[in-house]
Amino acid sequence: MYSIEELRNKIDIIDDKILDLFLERMVVARSIATYKIENDMKIFDENREKEVLEKNLEKIRLEEYKKYTEKFLNNLMDISKDLQKDIIDGVMK
Numbered sequence: 001m002y003s004i005e006e007l008r009n010k011i012d013i014i015d016d017k018i019l020d021l022f023l024e025r026m027v028v029a030r031s032i033a034t035y036k037i038e039n040d041m042k043i044f045d046e047n048r049e050k051e052v053l054e055k056n057l058e059k060i061r062l063e064e065y066k067k068y069t070e071k072f073l074n075n076l077m078d079i080s081k082d083l084q085k086d087i088i089d090g091v092m093k
């Protein structure tokens with residue numbers, strides 16, 4: 001059995017990878033905000049969010065993980081909308 005230190009070490013390594021990808025995603029979300037400003041589009045796109053959820057959730061084979069994955073993706077898109085809103089409101093450039 002793994003010790004708690006070993007397990008936490010695994011989490012730290014995973015968090016490191018997630019953080020890199022999260023920041024990469026945020027950079028793209030910034031570009032989308034700029035595109036939306038230039039093209040007079042709304043931040044929230046319901047159809048796109050449904051599409052993101054559907055295509056990712058269908059990859060999850062373990063049914064019991066679906067609700068957590070859905071929550072994770074919804075949180076990601078909420079954060080992305082927060083960032084886009086801050087850019088549109090001029091809080092961030």
Ligand SMILES: O=C(O)C(=O)C[C@]1(C(=O)O)C=C[C@@H](O)C=C1
Pocket residue numbers: 029032043044045046048049052076077078080081
């Ligand atoms: O695809 C877009 O239009 C985005 O702004 C990106 C994103 C996302 O984070 O995936 C965020 C907000 C939208 O409601 C839909 C998707």
